[in-house]
Amino acid sequence: MLGVLYVSHGTRVKEGLHQANHFLQKCMLQVHVPIQKVCYLELVRPNIQEGIRRCVAAGVRTLLVQPLLLLTAGHAKRDIPGEIDKARKKYRHVHFICGRPFGVDDIIIHLLIERLHEKQQNLPERYAILLVGRGSSDPDTKRDFAAIRRLLLNKGIPSVIVCYMAAASPSFQEGLERVVREKRGQTFVIPYLLFTGVLMKTISRSVREKNEAGAAFVLCRPLGYHPALIQLMKKRIRESLQDVPPHYA
16 A cells, blocks of 8 residues: 655744645645655654554555655755664565655746745836745755756846855845845845744844845745645655556555
């Protein structure tokens, strides 16, 4: 029997946890796999090992462990595969597949542009996007954001600056200061985040302070759990399951 175990990040922010769970419930309705369960990387139970145990107890013989993550970094490259390796030793009769995060995809690019146009339909000739990532020490994070930046420029966005909230440079504050220093004109701040929470509050406060000092920042909504991401989740699941041998399904 086939199963999908969705791995959400986990957060102490109740609203963020509710948003993630609501999104995954909608995904499950559109993914036609008999066993589907949710677990969490941290802070919330069940954890990954508990989630795997529940799937195996339900009769799963092939289990796709599918992360609910935006980009490929430490969680997707080390933490989740490490948990799968532990489970392989315990459940030798189960075929495990490690799924991909959302990653860089045209669906994400269109969603970023949608967030921009939500704030202003008729954009000025001169404007910029300040794209704010969570940040990671993993070099693939900066590589992915460089690819996202290129795709946005290819869509006709005149200027895209990338910055990070932590663990990578330039920092968010450095990004704000660069825009002010270089007089980029009206600048749309787009948080590259899935849920509202502490980071979103920090971004909002910093933007407000800069605007009170005379800047012209417009804060857009984060990516959020947009319906288009359900389609991207389905796409990632299809990619992972397309080569499953019939005797494993």
